[in-house]
Amino acid sequence: MxxxxxxxxxxxxxxxxxxxxxxxxxxxxxxxxxxxxxxxxxxxxxxxxxxxxxxGMGMALEVQLRVSPLIRSLKFKSIDLDFAAWLQNGLKPWIDTRQKVLAELQEYLGIGVYSVENNVQIRNYARLKGIDIASLSMSWLVEHRHDDPVIRLLLKKRNQDSLLERYRDRLASLQDHNGIVKLSGTWNPYSSYSGRFTAHEMAMTALPKAMKNYFVAPSRRSSPNVYVSLDANQIELRLLAGASNCKLLIEQFEDGVDLHRYFASKLFETNQSNVSPAMRKLAKTLIYAMLYGAGSNRLDKITVKSGLQIRANPISVLQSLYPEVTALLQRFRQGKVLYYGLKPTKFQPRIGVSWLSSATKQNLPVQSATALLMKQILVELVNKVNVVNVIHDEFICLCNERLIDETQQCVLKAFGVAANKLDLALPLANILSTQQLGGNYYDNY
Known part of the structure; x- marks a missing residue:
């Protein structure tokens, strides 16, 4: 209406x-x-x-006009997966995990190999032991996973079943005569109010990381190709550093400092050399939670779930280290207008008649700036680099193996040009991580 x-x-x-x-x-x-x-x-x-x-949305419209046909055209591109190798080696950890879960269920419930394959029979045998599984839905199992080991194991089995059904059974029918599956999706050029564009069906964001090891770039024997991932490091933090002119953060990007390790050392009040992977992971989670508007209660829950004990308050640490960033976030949070792409618009902060929460007012400027930048980069790369997929702030390109460095430089230049056109201050030092994905195969041509 x-x-x-x-x-x-x-x-x-x-x-x-x-x-x-x-x-x-x-x-x-x-x-x-x-x-x-x-x-x-x-x-x-x-x-x-x-x-x-x-x-104040003219630039966003202009970028969208240029990029929409480019994003839609990604549905005609794909990434080749060596399904035979993936089936034999890549899926093994999932299959092994599933077999272990089934063995535990058999022992716990005293049932046979055929019964344990059937979720309904698992529920029926569980009831005989006084364990009530009211529903087999994932939501119910997640909510009650701590009630009994059988429920936890059934949830784990269902998770493994889902993974295998999606990434083994569905893909098996898509193989060509070379045993190759072409991974592709249907793209939405503006899937959320932040402007992010995403793929549906075989969205790369949903694919397991291990699958990247089994990508195989189609090649001619005289000119082998490779898939290359060019991933922007900490793009949201970089955009905030530039927008707020945060001196320390900009210097850390220029020096190649591991920001999450550094932040963890402050949270745990220890030397950076003592920071474990788990401590760094918690620090990273807390940083981005704060950037996206999480309050003290949410930060406490994240910390408790990690099983670690921090010694300093995350919000206080962020404010003391990067006061310019926290001041900018506060400006977004308290703004009387909506910020898009880190710039104020003339819109009131609401969608229709629904006012945005303070957290959304804070994170929308950052997320929209990232989406806007990635779109403009895509525009800059037309006819220069063969982009076959985009995952948030990562480009996956198909290029000749001799041109990896040239491709990286082209993408890096596009970051700078795009940021300049969008009037975004973006620290470019050490921004790209480049990784070759999988191998290649030679088609018969």
Missing amino acids: KHNFYKYWLPKKGLIDMNEDFVSCDELKRLSFLPESWIMTKQRKLDWTTYLNSM
């Missing part, structure tokens, strides 16, 4: 041009912070352009 709230600006005449050169209704809704349920009237492209420019 329509709301009178928007009547004062929505133009009443003309048709919106919905060809490939423009953005979809869903994209326009999110660019204009209209609710998903909003029924859009047909308007001219010029009307929307004028309106969004007047509200």
Whole structure:
């Protein structure tokens, strides 16, 4: 249904041009912070352009116009997976884990190898032992996993079953004559109000990390290709460092400091050399939780769940180390207008008639700046680098193995050009981590 709230600006005449050169209704809704349920009237492209420019979203619209067809075209690209090798070696840890779980269930319930394969029979045998499993749904099992070992084991079995069904059984039917599965997805150019673009179906973000070891780039024998991951290190922190002109944080990026290890040393009041992987992981989780607006209660829960005991208050540590960043985040949090791409707009901080929470007001500027930057980089890389997938702040490219360094330099340059065009101060030192993924195979041509 329509709301009178928007009547004062929505133009009443003309048709919106919905060809490939423009953005979809869903994209326009999110660019204009209209609710998903909003029924859009047909308007001219010029009307929307004028309106969004007047509200401070002109740059976001301009980028979206250029990048939408590029993002949609990613559905025609794919990453080749050596399914035979993945089946034989990559899946082994999951299969072994599942067999161990089944053995434990058999012993605990006293049932046979066939019964333990069936979830309903597991529930029935559990009831005979006085263990009530009211539902076999994942949500119920997660909620009650601590009630009894059988419930915990059944949840673990269901998780392994789901992984194997998705990444073994479904993929098996997609093999070609060479035993190759082409991983691809259908892309949404503006999947959330932050502007992030994502893939559905075989979204790379959902693929297990171990699978990357089994990617095989299609190659000619005289010119082998490789898949290369170019991952932007700590892009959100870099954008905040630049936007707030945080001297210490910028210097740390330039010096290649491991920020999470450094932060952990402050949390645990110890030398960086004493920071364990678990301590670093907790520090990283807490940093990003704070960036995205988590309060003290949420931070306490994260810490308790880790099983570690910190000696300093995370919020106090962040404020003392990076006061410029915390001041900027506070400005977002208390702003009377909505910030997008780290810049103020003329929108009130709400979607439709629903006011945004303080946490969303704080994290939306950072997330939207990251999405905007990645889109503009994609535009800059057209006809220069063969991007086959994008995962948040990581580009996966297909290139000749002799051109890895050249590809890296091209992507690095695109980061700088894109940031400049978007008026984003971005510390570029040590920003890219480059990794070759899997191997290659030679097609018969």
